[in-house]
Amino acid sequence: MNINFYLGRTRSGTPMHFTGMDNPHICLTGRSGCGKSYFLRQLLLQAVEQGALGLVFDYSGDFRRFVPSPGLPFRRVDITSPEFTINPFLSGDGLDVELGVQQLLHQLHGVFRMGSRATLALRQAAQQYLASNPNPPTLEGLCDLLRHTRAPSQGLLSAREPLELLASLLHCGNQPIGLELNHPGLVVLDFARVVDGSMRTFLVELTLRAVWTQRTTARESAACPVVVALDECQNISWSEQSMAVRILREGRKFDLAGWFSTQWIDKKAEHALGQAALQAHFRPEDRDISRLARSIGRDGPEEAALYRQLLHGLNVGQFLWPRPNGRAVVVNVDP
Secondary structure, eight states: OOOEEEEEEETTOOEEEEEOSSOOOEEEEOOTTSSHHHHHHHHHHHHHHTTOEEEEEESSSTTTTOOOOTTSOEEEEETTSTTSOBOGGGOSGGGOHHHHHHHHHHHHHHHHOOOHHHHHHHHHHHHHHHHTOOSSOOHHHHHHHHHTOSSOOHHHHHHHHHHHHHHHHOOOOSSSBSSOOSSOEEEEEEOTTOOOHHHHHHHHHHHHHHHHHHHHHTGGGOOSOEEEEESSGGGSOOSTTSHHHHHHHHGGGGTEEEEEEESOOOHHHHHHHTTOSEEEEOOOOHHHHHHHHHHHOTTOHHHHHHHHHHHHTOOTTEEEEEOTTSOEEEEEOOO
């Protein structure tokens, strides 16, 4: 991803640039209202203007009123719309539907806290459904099988409700995701019609997995870099098996970049986000300043004290940038 980003200017007026050819991942941190979302939009527009596809996961609503520059290819997509398709059965590596089923059940179990009997019953039903060779397999098709099962077990009855809910929100197609990933532009995925927070997180994970599958299984036809941008990402999954972690770890091999903006970083996310080449730290909450300063100033207490002072002094629209080949510098984002 050979894209050159203009970041802003130092306090002395020196323009700051960043090229993330080898490591295209970006991490933005800072409390609400400090300028992260505005800066993220600026970076996205620069990426699109240089030939990338920006895919924004707008589950916080920050991009609801966003209108890009005239002439820039732009789409806003409601993920619950019939026009948008995503097929979790095809979200395993190499389009392995059995692996896709296992991943789907694992995630459903985490969101709905299904018992082991319900999980086992649903897996057996899914295997029975897939044995009939549906083309393509769909959530609605599996639901229909469950509805017509004679004398269903208690486990199967318990599994039907979450599956019916998921099928009412997602529309399945014959590809992992119904998006063209080979054309530059900006696409905002709108999650506004998904009210429940845990379900929204679940759908974000499914959508990221579908993007990953579509991108990695069609590598030979990849025509442009893809940036997945997640604003206010502190509530998504940061387990070792999550797609956010996988994108940070392996995405560069497929010209797939992860841009993550968050108010705070827990221990699970800290290691993963530390892999991002561009780290832009806007004004954090007071309680997080000392820990962040120690994390940046790894050469000792004196350096950490300097960064603590710089973080305390940040105004809206300013961030601390720890440069890979030098000390951190304060950058002013252009209005």
